[in-house]
Amino acid sequence: MPRVVGKQYALIGVIGRGGMGEVWEAQNSRTGAPVALKIFHGSGDFKLRFRQEAKLAAQLAHPNIVHVYDLLEEPDGTLALVMERLRGETLASCIARAPLDVGVALAATFPILSALEHAHRSGVIHRDLKPANVFLSLTPDGEVVPKLLDFGIAKPAETSIHTLEGHTLGTPEYMSPEQIRDAPDLDGRSDVFSTAVVLYEAITGEQPFRKASPSARIGAVLETVVDPDPRIPPKLWSVLSRALSKRAYERPQSAAEFRRELQEASEEDLSASGAALRELVQSAPATSIMSTDPATRTEAPRTPRGRSMLLGAGAAVVAVAAVAIWNNQSPPPPVASSIGVDASAPTLSASASVSIEVPGTPSAAASSASPPQRVGPSLKLAAPPVSATPKVTLSVSVRPIATTPGF
DSSP: OOOEETTTEEEEEEEEEETTEEEEEEEETTTOOEEEEEEEOOOHHHHHHHHHHHHHHHHOOOTTBOOEEEEEEOTTSOEEEEEEOOOEEEHHHHHHHOOOOHHHHHHHHHHHHHHHHHHHHTTEEOOOOSGGGEEEEEOTTSOEEEEEOOOTTOEETTOOTTOOTTEEEEOGGGSOHHHHTTOTTOOHHHHHHHHHHHHHHHHHSSOTTOOSSHHHHHHHHHHOOOOOOTTSOHHHHHHHHHHTOSSGGGSOSSHHHHHHHHHHHOOSOHHHHHHHHHHHHHTSOTTOOOOOOOOOOEEEEOOOTTSOOOOSTTOOOOEEEEEEEEOOOOOOOOOOBSSSOOOSSOEEEEEEEEEEEOTTOOOOOOOOOOOTTOOOOEEEEEOOOTTOOOEEEEEEEEEEEOOOTTO
8 A cells, every 4th residue: 555645645655765755756646647756854044945845836836846736744754745756857867978969958948947047036046956956847748847946945035045044055166155155135146156167067068166065165156267178169158257257247137148148159050959859858878867966955054244254374273074085976967857857766875974163153954855866965064263273073874875966
């Protein structure tokens, strides 16, 4: 007898698991309709953010945003988000196979910019744009519809509900400089910056701010000027480099403006590019499983507003409150599935965690799915008193895990 959630959704199988829950393939027992259930097991501030994700995603009715039908709460307090069931693959898994042609990358990006334009008009800033949160959904008639996933740390313009005390959530190498600094007036231009990073990676196969550690990635976002890449046509680079500007006022001022400038700078046949994107997703290996990399959504330290955070020599003292280091094994190629992929055969992943406790410094944790074949730590940075004496503990464990976009 299958487990039933919300008195009507029969769970069929796990699509994937994350740090605070799972995404399940399910069926509405009353109508027979297939759905995806994102089941959450966290508490406190994370539970509040999960409720906020449901509220925000449900109010954003757009063909390029994953549709949320309902939020369920079980008697034991377990929350479940009922979403449309998608088949296809993430942009991250697509890039992991090979960089995309310019036209194909643009064909995947334009619909996401349209989704962001809608979200920004509704007063919602996504704040976690990355390839793992762009799903290339394959419709029954074979068309590809890019979908924006995971509004778990999205921020309504009028509130800061998703900011923990002393920390800003996000994925360091995709965060805008103002998001890292926790600017009080964060707006849609932050998502424009993140989308530009994603587009650069889609075309080149390389993350422009990828470094060995999250703190180094944060420093690269704040200080490194990205050089032109020969794989990006000069006219397109002119637009893309402006979107990667450190100062928000130097970028395109909206997702709509960025999309228009990219279209004007592009010399690609978008109709042919759309067909190439469709062929690419349809040809994804049908017997493989998505990468099971650990979560890399990170809590970045707040810096004084209006000032750069200096890293490296002469940097301010910071304490690493939690670092999870995972094995660098090569996963099989990705597969088509729903809101992620069928992870019925999760791989074993060894993990080691190091915590440095500083007197008077609160601790917290954050989790999210990271792009396939990108292995890296998840950490929290906080600025402790220089005189504090840290306490260091080390633990090592081995456990099976499988992650999916949305956790």
